[in-house]
Amino acid sequence: MIEELIRRRRSVFPDQYNDQPVDRATLFRILEAANWAPTHKRTEPWRFKVIAGEKREQLGAFLRDTYLEKDPAPKQFKAKKLYNNPQKAAAVIAICLQRDPEERVPEWEEVASVAMAVQNMWLVCTELGIGSYWSSPGLIRYMDGFFDLAAGERCLGFFYLGYFDAEHAPPEGTREPLSEKVVWM
Known part of the structure; x- marks a missing residue:
């Protein structure tokens, strides 16, 4: 059931991944699910860049080097993590927003569409037993130095x-009661 899948969805971090690769067909299946997210006026603002193989090391080096250059007080443990995380993952998918050139909808709606994607x-990763995690480091504002981003x-x-591996499975989630978040009128 979809409700169970939603409840089981958790962040699984790169330190928890094993060395098993995720094949291209599985990545395509994951991305195909993203492509069916809701989109106002069919702007379909999501764009994805799949980083796999040796390109993961290049991404890690870019993130580390940019962090060391831009942060006024860089910490070595953070630089190391920025470098290592892409290499611990089977793949990294850059989550991008392509703003509607006509701006027919407010930007927040397109951001929401990307988030739904x-x-x-x-959810597909959860169903397939693949761990996943969305990271939004401040360094994303410099990614035009790594990717060719469109206007x-x-x-x-x-x-x-x-x-x-099973020993790295995330714990069951908890939520505060819905009654504390809903007002019936």
Whole structure:
């Protein structure tokens, strides 16, 4: 049931991934689910850049080097994590927003559409037993130095994914009661 899948969806971080690759057909299936997200006026603002293989090391080096250059007080542990995380993942999907050139809808609606596309990816990953995590480091504003971004396109973060062993499975989630969040009128 979809409700169970929604409740099981959790962040699984790169440190938890094993070395099992995620094949291209599976990545395509995950991205195809994203492509069916709701979109106002059919702007379909989501764009994805799949980073796999050796390109993961290049992404890590770019993130580390940009962090060390831009942060006035960089921390070595953070630089190391920025470098290592892409390499621990089977793949990293850059989550991008392509703004409607005509701006027919407010930008927040397009951001929401991209977020729904990511939720679709997350749910498919959960169904397939693939761990995933959306990271939005401040460095995303510099990604035009790594990717060729189109006019009106910007990076909103990275979707890390990889298989994980049972001992690294995320704990069950909890939520505050819905009654504390709903007002019936």
